[in-house]
Amino acid sequence: MKRRDFIKLAALAGAGLTFTRLDDKLFAHQKLSGTNPLRFPPVLNPGDPLVLDYADVEIWPGTTSRVLTLNNSFPGPSVILKQGDNFSVEFRNMLAEESTIHWHGLIVPELMDGQPKDAIPPGGSYVYSFPVIQKSGTFFYHSHAHHLTAKQVYLGHAGFIIIEDEQDYGLPSGQFDVPLLIQDKHSIYQPDLKYSPTNMDVMQGYLGDVPLINGTPDPYLDVHTTLYRFRIVNGSNARVFNLAFSDNSPFRILATDGGLKDETIEVNSVFLSPGEQIGILFDFSVFSIGDCLFRFYVIQVQMIKKYEWFYYY
Numbered sequence: 001m002k003r004r005d006f007i008k009l010a011a012l013a014g015a016g017l018t019f020t021r022l023d024d025k026l027f028a029h030q031k032l033s034g035t036n037p038l039r040f041p042p043v044l045n046p047g048d049p050l051v052l053d054y055a056d057v058e059i060w061p062g063t064t065s066r067v068l069t070l071n072n073s074f075p076g077p078s079v080i081l082k083q084g085d086n087f088s089v090e091f092r093n094m095l096a097e098e099s100t101i102h103w104h105g106l107i108v109p110e111l112m113d114g115q116p117k118d119a120i121p122p123g124g125s126y127v128y129s130f131p132v133i134q135k136s137g138t139f140f141y142h143s144h145a146h147h148l149t150a151k152q153v154y155l156g157h158a159g160f161i162i163i164e165d166e167q168d169y170g171l172p173s174g175q176f177d178v179p180l181l182i183q184d185k186h187s188i189y190q191p192d193l194k195y196s197p198t199n200m201d202v203m204q205g206y207l208g209d210v211p212l213i214n215g216t217p218d219p220y221l222d223v224h225t226t227l228y229r230f231r232i233v234n235g236s237n238a239r240v241f242n243l244a245f246s247d248n249s250p251f252r253i254l255a256t257d258g259g260l261k262d263e264t265i266e267v268n269s270v271f272l273s274p275g276e277q278i279g280i281l282f283d284f285s286v287f288s289i290g291d292c293l294f295r296f297y298v299i300q301v302q303m304i305k306k307y308e309w310f311y312y313y
């Protein structure tokens with residue numbers, strides 16, 4: 001796309017994620033936008049606990065933010081599962097208030113679902129354990145503590161869950177399979193992530209003006225000239241996003257909340273509401289090195305009350 005167009009879009013979008021094409025051998029980033037390399041949370045090692053606590057994390061370069069972390073990671077470590085696994089993890093709540101881990105989208109026994117009524121007290125721990133019975137898909141975990149969910153998720157209690165199975169064979173994998181957690185934050189409190197809703201926010205949702213992607217502000221990702229899979233989760237409190245490439249390139253919807261679709265669907269943009277995820281396929285091979293391709297358009301939708309996430313106050 002033309003640089004002029006990009007500048008215009010950047011102003012519209014406020015912030016987003018920039019993809020810049022790389023030569024397959026020369027790993028040179030030609031920066032058109034995006035200040036910070038996109039971060040990725042670590043993968044949770046089998047047997048490791050998930051420890052919820054505050055920590056000072058460098059979100060904006062040169063300064064730290066006091067946020068909620070799991071194992072000191074913001075967002076929390078990614079939980080990678082295989083269909084047929086028996087997953088088990090000890091959750092340790094180091095906060096001075098209740099918390100839980102809710103496995104959003106997973107089919108698990110009621111007592112393993114981290115519901116508000118099953119709160120883990122301050123300083124307490126609990127072993128979540130369940131069989132992985134679902135097919136390939138992207139999910140995410142987050143706090144579901146009573147009246148504390150919105151605050152704890154906003155401050156950082158969230159992470160990816162990815163289930164892999166034989167349906168994934170032949171799809172982009174490894175570095176070509178990219179998870180993106182989008183969460184909007186209030187820039188007025190930067191670098192802190194203060195959860196401070198007004199009465200109006202409580203009614204209409206806590207809307208930020210700066211989207212963080214995997215906890216990264218103004219991120220970029222250098223990509224190779226090949227096919228990519230993106231697993232995009234909207235972990236915002238109330239913000240609905242409309243996702244599109246800056247040049248209106250079509251892309252293919254591979255998966256939705258129900259898992260992989262029988263057939264991919266070609267679209268030019270897609271709405272993603274809080275708590276929702278979508279998987280897309282995009283082929284970067286037709287672009288020139290230095291092209292700046294992908295921006296998230298931030299839009300505000302009034303009718304958000306129907307979404308589950310909205311009730312997490």
Ligand SMILES: [Cu+2]
Nearest residue numbers: 102104142275
């Ligand atoms: Cu949820």
